Amino acid sequence: MSNFTEHESLHEYCTYRTGGQARYFIRPKDTQELKTALVWADSMKLPHEVIGYGANILVSDNGYDGLIICLRDFEKTCLRSGNHLLIGAGVLLNDAILYAAEQGLAGMEALSGIPGTVGGAVKMNAGAYGTEMKDIVTRINVLTLEDGTLMERVYTNDEALFDYRKADGLLGKLVLGVDITLTPGDKDTILAKRKEILKQRTEKQPLNYPSCGSVFKRPTGNFAGTLIEQCGLKGYTIGGAQVSEKHANFIVNLGDATSSDIYNLITHVKKTVFIKTKVMLEEEVKFIGNV
Template sequence: MLLRENAPLREYCSMRVGGPARLAAFPETAEELAALLRAGGRRVVLGGGSNVLFPDEGYDGTVIFTTRLCGLTADGCMLSAQAGVPLSAAARRALECGLGGLAFAYGIPGTVGGGVYMNAGAYGGQIADCLVRATLLDAAGEPRVVPASELALGYRSSALMDGDWTLLSADFALVPAPPEEIRAEMERNMQARREKQPLEYPSCGSTFKRPPGQYAGALIERCGLKGCTVGGAQVSEKHAGFVVNRGDATSADVRALIAHIQRVVAEKTGVLLECEVRIIDNE
């Protein structure tokens, strides 16, 4: 297992901000992950770091990255993936097997673990649509298989956000479909991302959850905040629902800009935008 002391978190997080972690750990087996959980202490478990902000001073604990837990198998219409498998890789494997139901996940910048954690979704699909069960580890590293119906999967939320459970793997029930149709859907979704999203800059993806009946990006643009900057952080000029790092942003810049957006939108529209990004502190 790779262990790295004083690991610069900006190297592991998609926004490219954040100070050093006291220790970064990269387990390669379920047993190694369980041992890290049993060790206790301040810790946080992440996948690819695509939807998270650490403070500029760093994290005084252990950051466990599951990216080396990358087992991926298909059996009939069931696709089983460990927590560190990129969602795009899972979608590609489903395509190879002629299985539909995961095309929406192609291009989502996250892992299976993070996808289940927040019930990731895009283009009319979400993890809850095809997840059958998940294998979780408790704080003592003991496994438990939990049906999807017990995970309280909602809009960008799940029961995993409120408990001390870590996802080890997930099983998805998919449906046979013509590969050319699956590939076409994946390509349409990816083309839409390229056209509408600021993929050329580091970001955490969509910064805010969608308010009921509205779109965060449209509200932000309506309030005149498109292109607004704080330090090196900017409301994307391409899609106002994204906060991007123009190259020299700090975590403090990003947080300050998020707070500014929330304040202005609330004052002008009465809508309080809920941040979708997971903000981690040392408290």
């Protein structure tokens, strides 16, 4: 298998820049390479995890004792067909947004600045500034491994069961590509909105430190960042991990954080917020390995 390595450090494959090694690691470029990797892992009875750009994961310091399938090089094509874009899972969401804008297609520019691949964005139902992936996705091409057999299938938006930062209908499935529907718009207006959103994100988020974005989901009727701030946790630090002074729902890596530091801080924040407010925060970040 090409693009296959052993004992690969996952530091460079997650935006936290922490974590250990993957016992086996592959960066498939197309569906055939992906299928070969999955069949191999299945035949070796190895567990596997899929990652995109790694912008919403925390990797254990002990690494992952299985196969990590990294889809950041996967099917990097973005094609226009009328008001639709057909996008491979490995395309960066921001590249797709820029392509749509250049094509005079509106509807996804509010997602500007969300790091990650299109596959990861679909799986997480990523969203910002009033738009979520569920608002623009029409169909999703997926790959499943059922009883040792690989099957490609097309899911509709309804079948994906999109909800806040999740798509339960896609559990256990690999997103290969997506068909999104946009509306014709003025290129300059779309680009201006994109620019304004990028400006707001820079103003509000601690983008100068490694992070995974918001650590916790928004609890009903409240904001995680507000609760964390009200509990006096802004700036609270464990090892090299800190509750951001700029945005309390971000936990940042000050430079030498381990994943354990970050995990311990997540646990401390959850416990403190629960004791003080009776709200149980739920993580948005996904854990890889035994964190």
